[in-house]
Amino acid sequence: MEGKGAWESLNSKAKEVAEIIYSVGKSTPIRIITHIDADGLCAGGLIAKALRKLKIPFHLSSVKFLSKELISEITSEEYGLFIFLDLGAGYLKEIREALNSEKRVLVLDHHPPVKGSYSGFYLLNPFNEGIDGSHEISGAGIAYLVYRHLIGRDDESLIMAITGALGDQQASEAGFTGINSLLVGLAEKLGVLEVKKDLRLFGGPDYPLVPALQRTYDLNLLGLFQEAKEAVNLLERLKIPLKVGDRAIRLSDLTIEQKRDLFNEIVKQIASRGESGLSALTNLYGEVYLAISEPIGSPTRELSGFSTLLNACGRMGRPDLGIALAMGFRGTVLESALQTLSNYRRVLAEALSKIMEGERTRKEKGVLFLLGGEEIRDTLIGTLTSILSRSKFSKDFFMVIGLAKSGSLVKVSARLTEAGVRVGINLDSLMRRSCVRVGGIGGGHRHAAGGYIPEGEEERFIETILECLGEPKVLE
Ligand SMILES: [Mn+2]
Structure with missing residues (x-):
């Protein structure tokens, strides 16, 4: 589906969602769960701003990822309506299983939905309307479509939809496509955006x-x-x-x-x-x-x-x-955010310089392991692994694999180096099988993948990686 038709079908679904939120919100507080990345925060800020304007009470949390446990924990809370933003499409089965008749659930997500039939809740997803959610609209874009119906008009919050799409790297060198480019056009027409x-x-x-x-x-x-x-x-x-x-x-x-x-x-x-x-x-x-x-x-x-x-x-x-920035708050909120940005950079730079001196690394048969333990945040391990895979420091290796403690699990993040890309290693396949063999879960793309393994399985995981490297389908 192209252009206007796609917009109309998604927009009319968004209107239905807004009507549900409005009618349920009059009688019960709303629970919002959003993703912790820039797009998820934009999506959360947009819905939170609309609910605040409508004086509908809500409770919002942002999470790193969903899990079966988290879904049943959240949906057991005393709310009449649960809204999942920028995540959920991969967990439709788990969400359905956690539902009971008094609770309503809205899943507003641009990720590809898992196959299978689902009922008992409302899914607003671009893929169901023939729109490519990986490039043509972000989680924040979907949230904005709902936002405009909640407040009854378009306004300057539209910039958050574009910020979210930029955060998810949906703009190519040629700019945006699909609904994203329609949103950019709308923002220009409203006089809130210049490109x-x-x-x-x-x-x-x-x-x-x-x-x-x-x-x-x-x-x-x-x-x-x-x-x-x-x-x-x-x-x-x-x-x-x-x-x-x-x-x-x-x-x-x-x-x-x-x-x-x-x-x-x-x-x-x-x-x-x-x-x-x-x-x-x-x-x-x-x-x-x-x-x-x-x-x-x-x-x-x-x-x-x-x-x-x-x-x-x-x-x-x-x-x-x-979330507060995405809702439109500035002043001290903005000051603290800027301080957080410089802390973020300092922490990354310090971690990198230690790693370059050989701390927290282990070198095994073509793989550079980065052992973050509890010292490196699980939210930073992916960025560090990715920087290292592109640096001279990893030029003698095929890949960089980072591990960091994440709650009761260990987060794994893997990136191929240039050499690894050249020999044709498939990280999706490597992560999938090595994580599963130690009781975890993993996967991703050919050049970048990740997963989670149980705590205490780090050594066995490292051995398993080295074993799997010799197996078919890992090398293609
Ligand atoms: Mn997103």
């Missing part, structure tokens, strides 16, 4: 340039501009003044020549980092999404940076800040 091609720095063209360089995610991952003085030195070398009048200089203050010099210099610095800088290079210039409803100079004005900020809040155990 233009520019250098993609944190905060956008109207944000102070020095912190913009420091906070741009890809540059930071490469170790560039970690300190303000490195950014200041660069500007001084290019003879770009630090101030305009008595305020800090912004990207939008630069002349075309200055901007070109800055671009060239950043490209040079990225290139000096070798192959690990490739994705930073492709991300450096392109579509920039600006929320013109946000004040000039605010870190929430450029939406890709906004999603970075939300992501950091979720990963550092402060999803409450992310």
Whole structure:
């Protein structure tokens, strides 16, 4: 289904969902469960904002993932309506089993739904309308469709739908497609969004340039501009003044020549980092999404940076800040979120430098293991594994596999290195079988996968990985 037809079918379903929320919410408080990533926080913030406006009481939690246990725990609470946001489509069977007749459940998720018939609850899912939920609409996009019917009009909260889609990396180099591009068009028409091609720095063209360089995610991952003085030195070398009048200089203050010099210099610095800088290079210039409803100079004005900020809040155990930002709160909430973002970066940088010195690593037959234990947060292990797999540090290995304690389980996160991609290892298959053999669950994609194993099984898991590497279907 294409364009308008897809919009209409999804939108009319969203209206039905809004009507359920409104009618049930008049008599009973609502329980919301959302995902902890940037998209999930945007989705949660949107529904929370609408309920707050309607004076419908609710309780919201954000979770790292769903499980059978968590679903039955949550649905046993005393609420009349449960709403799952940005997750749930993979757990329809478990949700149905946990239901009883007095409780109503809404699953608003853009992930592919598991096959099978389900009844007794409402599923709003793009795949059921012929829309590709992996690229054409995010969890926040779905939540926005419900939001607009709850409050009865479109408003500036539409930027959260676009922020969520950016957080889920649904924009390709050519921009958005499907419902996402319709939402962008609607936001432009409403006068809350501007899209233009520019250098993609944190905060956008109207944000102070020095912190913009420091906070741009890809540059930071490469170790560039970690300190303000490195950014200041660069500007001084290019003879770009630090101030305009008595305020800090912004990207939008630069002349075309200055901007070109800055671009060239950043490209040079990225290139000096070798192959690990490739994705930073492709991300450096392109579509920039600006929320013109946000004040000039605010870190929430450029939406890709906004999603970075939300992501950091979720990963550092402060999803409450992310939800509040997505609901529209600023002031001290925004200050704390920015502080959380710098903590996030500091923690990542410290962990990386320890790992580079050989701490917490184990090298076995082509596999670099990162043993996070309790020291590395389970929400950071994936990011660290991914950075390491792209760095020179792992060039003699086929893959990096990180482990970190996660509640009563151990989270596993695996990424292929260039060498691993070249020899054709299938991580989905490797993770699936090795996690299962030690009593856990795993899977994912060819180049990036993960899973969970029981605590205490780490040694056996490492041995199992090495065994599985010799088996068919792992090497293709
Ligand atoms: Mn999502």
